[in-house]
Every structure is written in structure tokens, then in C-alpha cells.
Amino acid sequence: MSSVYYKKVPSPVGQLTLASDGEALTGLWTEKNAPAAGKLAELPVFELTVRWLETYFSGREPGFMPPLRMSGTPFRLRVWELLRDIPFGALTTYGALSDKLRAAGIKASPRAVGGAVGANPISIIVPCHRVIGADGSLTGYAGGLETKISLLRIEGSYS
DSSP, X not given: OOOOEEEEEOOTTSOEEEEESSSSEEEEEEGGGOOOOOEEOOOHHHHHHHHHHHHHHTTSOOOOOOOXXXXXXXXXXXXXXXXXXXXXXXXXXXXXXXXXHHHTTOOOOHHHHHHHHHTOSBTTTSOGGGEEOTTSOOOOOTTOHHHXXXXXXXXXXXX
């Protein structure tokens, strides 16, 4: 069994918890939904992630991605891949994501997509906050609706 390493970092949306298997980022949570910590560590992937976050929170697209390792069902992995394709400052809907999956031959409903989006283990970097309801409403966010609004404001997509 591999070890899980953690690092706590401050941010404009509160303390964030980063998790790694020692090589790649495996989790990023807000204080509200962070799991119990394991071994605290300083790792190169954490340094790269902190640099990504500093750039992001300054209101700029980081232009690089720390190494990520996400574990989940094939459906969830596909949804999370679609999340990474949503550009900085852009928004999409659960329905639009399910349409993309169906176009690729994958059975998907907006509700199923919502479940996968809600299970995203690497928030902010895998931008689940950019997904909104079909009517433009800001639907739930594991880190709290205020955090979702703050992230969208940083990106200039919410006023």
C-alpha cells in the first residue's frame, strides 16, 4: 500500500489540503471538505501545485498543470477529463457535459454528471466550480457556495 502525503496551504478561499502519493497530486480540498490528514510532507509536486495556485489566485491562467493522478470509475474519470477542458473564465452546464459524453457514445444524464462532478477529488485545478445549472443557477459545490462564487469571481465569470 502506498503512502499518502499531505500539505496544508493558505489561500484566499481558506486553508487548502493537498494530497499526493509522493509523485502526483491526488487530492485538493477546501477546509470544509478536507479528509483527515496523513503524513505531512514537503514534496516537489506540492511546490508545483502551490505555484499553480498562486498564479491562479492572482487572476491568471497558470498555463501549466502539476502532475495529477485521479482514481475513480471510468465514467467519473471521463467527466473529470471534460472538466479539465473547460477554459479559465468559462462556464458550462451539467447538461452540456452529458451531451458531450453521449456524443462520444457514453450513456450520461445531467444527474449522473452532477454526481461525478461532486466527487471530483482535485478541486480548483480540475475546475468543477465552472459547472452551473441549465438555468444559470450556481448549484452546490463541495467547498461551499461562497467558495464557488469566489473562484468564479477570480476568473471574471461572476460579478
